[in-house]
Amino acid sequence: MDWDILMPLGICVVLPVMIVWLVTRTRQNETNKKTEIMLKAIESGATVDTEFFKSQQRGQKTIKERLLSRLTWGSIFSLIGVVLLVLTIVFANSYAPDGWNFGNSPAPAFAIIGGISLAIGLALFAVFFVGKKMMAKEMEAEAKAMEKK
Numbered sequence: 001m002d003w004d005i006l007m008p009l010g011i012c013v014v015l016p017v018m019i020v021w022l023v024t025r026t027r028q029n030e031t032n033k034k035t036e037i038m039l040k041a042i043e044s045g046a047t048v049d050t051e052f053f054k055s056q057q058r059g060q061k062t063i064k065e066r067l068l069s070r071l072t073w074g075s076i077f078s079l080i081g082v083v084l085l086v087l088t089i090v091f092a093n094s095y096a097p098d099g100w101n102f103g104n105s106p107a108p109a110f111a112i113i114g115g116i117s118l119a120i121g122l123a124l125f126a127v128f129f130v131g132k133k134m135m136a137k138e139m140e141a142e143a144k145a146m147e148k149k
Helices: 003-044 065-094 108-135 134-146
Strands: none
Touching: 003 065, 065 108, 108 134
């Protein structure tokens, strides 16, 4: 038997399956615990809060949180793009003493990846600023609704 194939199979097949299985099992256990708590509360005659399950749902981000996430990712992508474009200039000059040489250096790859990364970062910045301006009223309403709770 060829043992060299076990490592790629383990990484590419078994590892993703195990990760999905563990996440699913964790969520199921969480739901089972909440259900058990609710059933005991019902059996004891206590009042049941229907917001118990709703308040802890995942993925319920406010508009402000989504916009700040875009700002964060825009900053990260822009910084990576600028760093890679600076590395492009450094590598292009260091591989050729008399001028620019892209033949033997990793500069073209850095330039392409850096340009794409910078474009994504600038697009996320644009989405943040436009979204901030367009969603100002919705963010105010959301903040007032959060204060009432």
